[in-house]
Amino acid sequence: SQQGEEDPQALSIQEGENATMNCSYKTSINNLQWYRQNSGRGLVHLILIRSNEREKHSGRLRVTLDTSKKSSSLLITASRAADTASYFCATRPRAGGTSYGKLTFGQGTILTVHP
Amino acid sequence: GAGVSQSPRYKVAKRGQDVALRCDPISGHVSLFWYQQALGQGPEFLTYFQNEAQLDKSGLPSDRFFAERPEGSVSTLKIQRTQQEDSAVYLCASSLVQGQSSYNSPLHFGNGTRLTVT
Numbered sequence: 001s002q003q004g005e006e007d008p009q010a011l012s013i014q015e016g017e018n019a020t021m022n023c024s025y026k027t028s029i030n031n032l033q034w035y036r037q038n039s040g041r042g043l044v045h046l047i048l049i050r051s052n053e054r055e056k057h058s059g060r061l062r063v064t065l066d067t068s069k070k071s072s073s074l075l076i077t078a079s080r081a082a083d084t085a086s087y088f089c090a091t092r093p094r095a096g097g098t099s100y101g102k103l104t105f106g107q108g109t110i111l112t113v114h115p
Numbered sequence: 116g117a118g119v120s121q122s123p124r125y126k127v128a129k130r131g132q133d134v135a136l137r138c139d140p141i142s143g144h145v146s147l148f149w150y151q152q153a154l155g156q157g158p159e160f161l162t163y164f165q166n167e168a169q170l171d172k173s174g175l176p177s178d179r180f181f182a183e184r185p186e187g188s189v190s191t192l193k194i195q196r197t198q199q200e201d202s203a204v205y206l207c208a209s210s211l212v213q214g215q216s217s218y219n220s221p222l223h224f225g226n227g228t229r230l231t232v233t
Contacts, residue, residue: 031219033221035222035224040226041226041227042119042206042208042224042225042226042227043158043206043208043222043224044224045221045222045223048219048221050219088157088158102160102163102171102173102174103148103160103222104160105150105157105158105159106157107156107157108156108157
């Protein structure tokens, strides 16, 4: 079963606009990661935020984490047509046992950026 | 450098056939993961290796699924007596570090094997 739920399921915007995707999860985490997947390809890691961090930036990406609400958001600023892809959040559980190997993914948000 | 390589890229199997999917991780990567991704869904965890040891196989859906990594490098996911519900993309991912450090280590994914069972 999947840990996270992402919202919206699909997002369609114009080039230059900002895109915001949200992720909610259920259990305590060590960190939360965002991945991107182009059609027919594997996932590519974008950014990781630890449970003791609230906000992180990488280029045009901004990620926030609210552990009290068990939610995260990914903001892509000044979007480009090349940003068109599916975006997934993934969580790593708290340390302990052998579960540290298990990165659990959400359902994903399909982002379409129109030129 | 070379990324994670998976073969075949596409596999069509008749129901009841056995299939073997191969994963070549990034050289030197200790951790290796298999995920199953149904159409329009996120990847679902299948199993995890640290070197040659299979530390977690809790996601394997049935005893028809078997994974191995005998020398701690290449891994094979085998599905016996395939069923239509096995149709999916099978993704392999590797990670450089192990143990507690792996918590903050991203996964590097291959492009997957698309399995279609007819």
